[in-house]
Amino acid sequence: MSDVNAQFVQAQEDVQQLTERPGNLTLLRLYALFKQATEGDVHGDKPGFTDIVGKYKYDAWAALKGTAEDTAKTQYVELVESLKSGAAS
Incomplete structure (x- = not known):
């Protein structure tokens, strides 16, 4: 397992242990x-207007179109680290 993959797996565990729930935009x-x-x-198809949460999730994911897998993993790890240190909310 590469270093990025190991950090990504650790960040997934760490995000579950946060003492404060991040804000909706951070989530x-x-x-x-x-x-x-x-x-x-x-x-897949973009959710309709009746599925507000699904629409926001789809749009947030679509905004990352073209981002490499390892880049997304690195950014995820960095965001989790900033949440752990209290720098982001």
Whole structure:
């Protein structure tokens, strides 16, 4: 397992142990980075207007279109580290 993959797996565990729940925008960023890192570019139909949460998730993931898997993993790790240190919310 590469160093980036190991850090990504550790960050997934660390994010579950945060003492404070991140804000909604940060949660969307975590979601989008995770999806980009694990599944690549967004796929499937965009949810309709009745599924507000699904629409926001889709849009956040779609904004990362073209981002390399390792880049998304690195950004995810960096975001989790900033949450652990209290620099982000």
